[in-house]
Amino acid sequence: MIRRAALAAVLAALAAGSAPAAHAGQRVGRPLTIAWGGDTTLGSSHGNPPAHGWSVLAGIAPFLRAADLTAVNSEGTFATGGTSKCGGPDTDTCFAFRAPPANAAALRRAGVDVANLANNHAFDFGPVGLAQTVGALHAQRIGVTGRPGEVLVRSVPGARIAFVGFAPYRWSAPLNDLLAERRLIARARRRANVVVVLFHGGGEGADRTHTPAGTEHYLGEDRGAVRRFAHAAVDAGADLVLGSGPHVLRGMERYRGRLIAYSLGNLAGWHNFGTGGTLSLSGVLRATVDADGTLLTGTFTSLVLDGRAVPQVDPARRSATLVSRLGRQDFGARGVRVRPDGRLVLPHRRGR
Numbered sequence: 001m002i003r004r005a006a007l008a009a010v011l012a013a014l015a016a017g018s019a020p021a022a023h024a025g026q027r028v029g030r031p032l033t034i035a036w037g038g039d040t041t042l043g044s045s046h047g048n049p050p051a052h053g054w055s056v057l058a059g060i061a062p063f064l065r066a067a068d069l070t071a072v073n074s075e076g077t078f079a080t081g082g083t084s085k086c087g088g089p090d091t092d093t094c095f096a097f098r099a100p101p102a103n104a105a106a107l108r109r110a111g112v113d114v115a116n117l118a119n120n121h122a123f124d125f126g127p128v129g130l131a132q133t134v135g136a137l138h139a140q141r142i143g144v145t146g147r148p149g150e151v152l153v154r155s156v157p158g159a160r161i162a163f164v165g166f167a168p169y170r171w172s173a174p175l176n177d178l179l180a181e182r183r184l185i186a187r188a189r190r191r192a193n194v195v196v197v198l199f200h201g202g203g204e205g206a207d208r209t210h211t212p213a214g215t216e217h218y219l220g221e222d223r224g225a226v227r228r229f230a231h232a233a234v235d236a237g238a239d240l241v242l243g244s245g246p247h248v249l250r251g252m253e254r255y256r257g258r259l260i261a262y263s264l265g266n267l268a269g270w271h272n273f274g275t276g277g278t279l280s281l282s283g284v285l286r287a288t289v290d291a292d293g294t295l296l297t298g299t300f301t302s303l304v305l306d307g308r309a310v311p312q313v314d315p316a317r318r319s320a321t322l323v324s325r326l327g328r329q330d331f332g333a334r335g336v337r338v339r340p341d342g343r344l345v346l347p348h349r350r351g352r
Contacts (some may be wrong), residue, residue, distance in 0.1 A: 029158015029291035034196060035067035035111075036242040036285045037077040038264035039119075039273070042106055043099030043311075045090055046271040049310075053099070053106035053165050056268045059312050063284045063301045065111030067154050071163065072267055073143075073200060073244040074122070076113040078104045079132035082125025093219060095273060096124035101136035108140040118146030119171035119244070120221075130171065145198065146172050151188045159291045164194035167200040167245075168224050174270030175201050175224040178232050185236040191234035194293045197238040200245040201226045202263065206278050208246045209322070211262045212265065230260045239293030242285070248278045249319055251326030252285075252336035256348045259295050259336070261285055265319075270311035280305045282318040287344075298336075298344035317342075 037060075042053035049056045064070045076097025080081070086094040107115065115137050123130055126331050131351045137144050144166030145152040150173065153162050164184055166175040188195045189265045201224035202208065205214040215225040223245065230241045236258050241260040243250070250262035265282045273279070282303040302319035303311040320338035327335030337345040 004273070005101065010343055031288050031290055031296055032069070032156050032159055032161070033067040033286050033288045034161070034240060035064055036072040036261065036264060036287075037064065037070070037072040037267035038244045039230070039247065039269070040072045040107070040267045041076045041097050041099070041121075041269040041272050042103040043270055044095075044097040044272045045077060048099060048103070049270040051106070053103040054109060056270055056310050057106050057110040059310070060268070060284065060303065061110040063286075067111075067286050069154055069161060070111050071114035071115045071116060071196070071198060071242070072107070072112050073119055073198065074107075074117060074133070074137070075119055076121045077125050077129040077133045078136035079125055079129040081132060082127075082129030085124050085126070095121070095272070097121050098125055101132060101139075104136040104140050104142065107137075110144055112142060113161050114143045114152060116141060116146045116163075116165040116198040116200070116244070117144050118167035118169075118198065119123065120167065120169060121172045122146070148173055149184065151184070151191060153191050158281060159193040159194055161194045161196060162188035163196045163198060165190050165198040165200070166229070168222055172200075175199060175229055176222065178229070180227065181232055182236040185233060185238055189237040193291060194289060195238050196240045196242065197233045199226070199229060199241070199243050201229065201243065202246045202250070204245065204247050205234070206248060206274075209248050209250055209278055209326055211250050211326075231255055233258070234258045239289055239295075247273065249281050249283065249322050249324060249326070251328075251330045252344075253327060253331035253334040254295070254336055255334060257295060258293075259287055259298065266305060266309060267303075268305075268311050271308055273305070273309040275305050275307055275309055278322070281314075281322055282311055283319045295346065298343045298346070300338045300344060301342055309348065
């Protein structure tokens with residue numbers, strides 16, 4: 001959906017002296033803003049929120065709506081059928097999330113346009129649960145991406161934006177196959193002039209805020225080498241690379257002029273996510289890019305989750321402080337900082 005914030009993005013870009021540049025085969029368009037939130041679950045066996053999930057998202061809806069296109073990682077299913085992967089009730093090591101299909105309407109009402117299904121919970125209730133989830137999201141005019149070979153294309157005036165999602169699971173485009181990654185991104189590049197890569201990978205837990213250089217594991221699963229994956233995505237033509245999975249915030253970097261956000265933590269849930277300390281810190285990222293995908297500006301809104309995992313704005317801006325510190329520690333000169341007013345401080349574009 002096109003929103004009034006788009007006009008503000010245009011004026012800001014013009015005031016800064018940034019003029020849109022044309023991509024091959026595309027007419028010159030205006031800058032556009034893409035918002036990203038982390039893991040989002042609107043119901044499970046741990047309980048279903050009031051108002052079909054709207055009570056969970058109402059407080060942050062203005063930030064999700066303040067973009068031309070908004071995407072989240074839809075962590076779980078909107079379904080009534082399927083067999084739980086846990087074979088019964090949840091355990092300490094197995095969690096299967098299933099919310100009523102009607103709860104998908106809360107995502108649309110909050111301003112979500114795209115749902116990433118490349119994650120470890122999209123298949124919690126097998127192919128039946130996944131198919132019903134896709135149906136529930138499509139019924140709300142929410143686009144989906146993340147299944148093998150899937151490219152979602154959305155249009156705004158003057159630009160076509162492609163979304164592709166990756167995770168280390170057989171029901172997703174493969175995070176750990178760099179050749180397949182390059183091919184899918186190249187296909188998306190042919191269909192759009194801005195390419196957004198969404199991924200779900202990395203270790204999980206309160207102590208996983210740093211982004212290591214190598215492969216990460218969790219509960220015996222290979223969760224990918226996310227730095228290698230993200231850099232390969234940009235090398236293949238991605239303009240934004242936006243991550244989820246660790247359930248905590250991670251740093252951001254500017255690589256070859258493109259923005260990589262490795263994890264925004266948990267955006268919203270209902271008694272299904274652990275909270276406290278770093279697990280309660282979250283945020284909404286908004287990145288404004290030119291019509292050819294060049295990063296212009298960005299903002300980060302600091303959120304904090306209460307004990308139910310419902311988000312609210314954090315006036316102490318603890319999330320921004322953590323993201324800034326991690327960006328500096330993990331990525332050095334390429335690290336992205338967040339100012340007190342939420343604006344991103346982008347490193348100078350020099351080489352890699």
